[in-house]
Amino acid sequence: MYQYPDGNVFYRKLDGNLPLCVRGEGIYLYDQEGNKYIDGTGGPLCVTIGHGISEIAEAAKAQAEQIAYVHGSQFTTLAIEEFTKKLAKVLPSGIDKIYPVGSGSEANETALKLARQYQLSLGNSQRYKVIGRWFSYHGSTLGSLSMMGKVSFRKPYLPLLLDFPHIPAPYCYRCPFEKTYPQCKILCARFLEKTIELEGPETISAFIAEPIIGSTLGAVVPPKEYYRIIREICDKYNILFIADEVMSGYGRTGKWFAIDHWEVVPDIITMGKGISGGYVPLAAMAVKKEIVDVIKEKSENFVHGYTFSHHPVSSAVGLAVLNYMEKHDLVEKSAARGKYLYEKLEELKEEFFFIGDVRGKGLMIGIEFVKDKDSKIPFPRKFVLKEKIQKKSFEKGLYIYSTTTGMVDGINGDGIIIAPPYIIQEQEIDKIVDILKEVFLEIEKGL
Ligand SMILES: Cc1ncc(COP(=O)(O)O)c(C=O)c1O
Structure with a gap:
C-alpha cells in the first residue's frame, strides 16, 4: 500500500498505515x-x-470570494440567514433558532450549556446535570464525553468528567432489564423518571439521547412508545429533551430527523455530519425560540461562542447541500x-x-x-x-x-x-x- 513518505501528520490511527x-x-x-x-x-x-459535486464546490468558492469570514457577534451574512431559514423549514415545528458550529461535539457542548443557562434564567440555579444513556456517543469534548455512555471512551478521562447520571439504553435485542417487548412496559424509558427522582429533580437540566443509536450499538431503534414516554417525563420535571441527531439526522433514516419517526418534538436538536454532506466541517444546535427568549429576557446573552461558529463559507455549503437534497x-x-x-x-x-x-x-x-x-x-x-x-x-x-x-x-x-x-x-x-x-x-x- 502506498504511504506518504516522512509525513508530519499526527494520524488518528497511530500505526498510520493509511491509503492516500x-x-x-x-x-x-x-x-x-x-x-x-x-x-x-x-x-x-x-x-x-455523494462526492465531487460541483454545485457545492462552486457555492463555497463564491462565498469565499464574496466574504469568507466575519465574527458571529459582529455581523450576520446572507449565507447564514438563508441557510438557517431553509433549515428551519425541515426541522420539527417550533424548533426554529439555529446556532451553526463546526462539529457535533461543539453542537452538543452548546446544547449542554444552553440547557444550563436556560435553567439559570428560570431561577433554577441547582439544575446543571444532563442525564445521558449508557452506550451512547455524544462527542469528544469533556462536556459531551460527560453526557456520553460509551464506557471505554470515558475511562481514560474519568477524573476530568462531570458526574452526570446515565440510564440504560433501549436496546431490545439485548434488553438491559432482560424483558421482552411489549410486556416490558418500556421500562427503559420509565427508568428516566426513577433516575430523576433519585438524583433530585432540582439538579437536572436536560436529558440527551440519540433517537436511533449510532456508532456504539449500530442503528438501534427504540420501541414506538419510547420517546412519547421520555417527552412526558421531561415535561413533568421541566427538563429539556435534547435529541442528538448528529448521526441519525439530515435524511439519514428516511425522514429529515430520526425523531420524526416517533412524532415527538424535542426541545433541542443537535446535528452535524450530513449537514454539509462532508464538504466542510459544519454542525448546528437548533432550539425552540421560547427557550432562547427566556435567556434573552433574564440573562440578555448566551455566554458561549466559537471563533468559527456562524461561518459564512460553511453556511453557504450548508445551503447548497439543502438545495441539492431538495432538488434530487x-x-x-x-x-x-x-x-x-x-x-x-x-x-x-x-x-x-x-x-x-x-x-x-x-x-x-x-x-x-x-x-x-x-x-x-x-x-x-x-x-x-x-x-x-x-x-x-x-x-x-x-x-x-x-x-x-x-x-x-x-x-x-x-x-x-x-x-x-x-x-x-x-x-x-x-x-x-x-x-x-x-x-x-x-x-x-x-x-
Ligand atoms: C451521535 C453523535 N453525536 C455527536 C458526535 C460528535 O460529532 P463530531 O465528531 O463531529 O464532534 C458524533 C460523532 O460520531 C455522533 O455520532
Missing part, C-alpha cells in the same frame, strides 16, 4: 494506486449527497433505498448463523454478529471479528464503518453499519451486498 485518497465521485473513492472503493458509510455517516428528493431516496438494502441484508441474515440482528431505518442499517443466534453470545474480543470484516471488505473495494468496541458488555460485541450516500442506485446496493456475502463466506470458512 486522491479523488471522490458519487459513491466512489479512489486511492493513489488507482483502487476504487464504494464509500459504504461516508466515514461515520457524513457523506449523504434525497430524503425520499434514503427511505426507498434503505428499505431495499434492509431487505437484502435480512436475506443474508438467514444465510449466516453469525448474523444475529439486522436493524435500523432508511440508509442507517446496523448488523450485529453473534457466536450463537439463540443465546446471542458474542464472539470473544480476541477474535476481532468486526475488524476482520472491515478489513476484508476494504480489500474487496467496500468501505464500511464498524461499531465501537464493546457493544455487549463494554469489551465484547461486534457490529457494522452500512450507510451509503442517498444517491446510491439499487444495483450498487446489490454490489455492496455481494461483497459482504463474499466476506461472510470467508469468515465462515475461518471459524
Whole structure:
C-alpha cells in the first residue's frame, strides 16, 4: 500500500498505515494506486449527497470570494440567514433558532450549556446535570464525553468528567432489564423518571439521547412508545429533551430527523455530519425560540461562542447541500433505498448463523454478529471479528464503518453499519451486498 513518505501528520490511527485518497465521485473513492472503493458509510455517516459535486464546490468558492469570514457577534451574512431559514423549514415545528458550529461535539457542548443557562434564567440555579444513556456517543469534548455512555471512551478521562447520571439504553435485542417487548412496559424509558427522582429533580437540566443509536450499538431503534414516554417525563420535571441527531439526522433514516419517526418534538436538536454532506466541517444546535427568549429576557446573552461558529463559507455549503437534497428528493431516496438494502441484508441474515440482528431505518442499517443466534453470545474480543470484516471488505473495494468496541458488555460485541450516500442506485446496493456475502463466506470458512 502506498504511504506518504516522512509525513508530519499526527494520524488518528497511530500505526498510520493509511491509503492516500486522491479523488471522490458519487459513491466512489479512489486511492493513489488507482483502487476504487464504494464509500459504504461516508466515514461515520457524513457523506449523504455523494462526492465531487460541483454545485457545492462552486457555492463555497463564491462565498469565499464574496466574504469568507466575519465574527458571529459582529455581523450576520446572507449565507447564514438563508441557510438557517431553509433549515428551519425541515426541522420539527417550533424548533426554529439555529446556532451553526463546526462539529457535533461543539453542537452538543452548546446544547449542554444552553440547557444550563436556560435553567439559570428560570431561577433554577441547582439544575446543571444532563442525564445521558449508557452506550451512547455524544462527542469528544469533556462536556459531551460527560453526557456520553460509551464506557471505554470515558475511562481514560474519568477524573476530568462531570458526574452526570446515565440510564440504560433501549436496546431490545439485548434488553438491559432482560424483558421482552411489549410486556416490558418500556421500562427503559420509565427508568428516566426513577433516575430523576433519585438524583433530585432540582439538579437536572436536560436529558440527551440519540433517537436511533449510532456508532456504539449500530442503528438501534427504540420501541414506538419510547420517546412519547421520555417527552412526558421531561415535561413533568421541566427538563429539556435534547435529541442528538448528529448521526441519525439530515435524511439519514428516511425522514429529515430520526425523531420524526416517533412524532415527538424535542426541545433541542443537535446535528452535524450530513449537514454539509462532508464538504466542510459544519454542525448546528437548533432550539425552540421560547427557550432562547427566556435567556434573552433574564440573562440578555448566551455566554458561549466559537471563533468559527456562524461561518459564512460553511453556511453557504450548508445551503447548497439543502438545495441539492431538495432538488434530487434525497430524503425520499434514503427511505426507498434503505428499505431495499434492509431487505437484502435480512436475506443474508438467514444465510449466516453469525448474523444475529439486522436493524435500523432508511440508509442507517446496523448488523450485529453473534457466536450463537439463540443465546446471542458474542464472539470473544480476541477474535476481532468486526475488524476482520472491515478489513476484508476494504480489500474487496467496500468501505464500511464498524461499531465501537464493546457493544455487549463494554469489551465484547461486534457490529457494522452500512450507510451509503442517498444517491446510491439499487444495483450498487446489490454490489455492496455481494461483497459482504463474499466476506461472510470467508469468515465462515475461518471459524
Ligand atoms: C451521535 C453523535 N453525536 C455527536 C458526535 C460528535 O460529532 P463530531 O465528531 O463531529 O464532534 C458524533 C460523532 O460520531 C455522533 O455520532
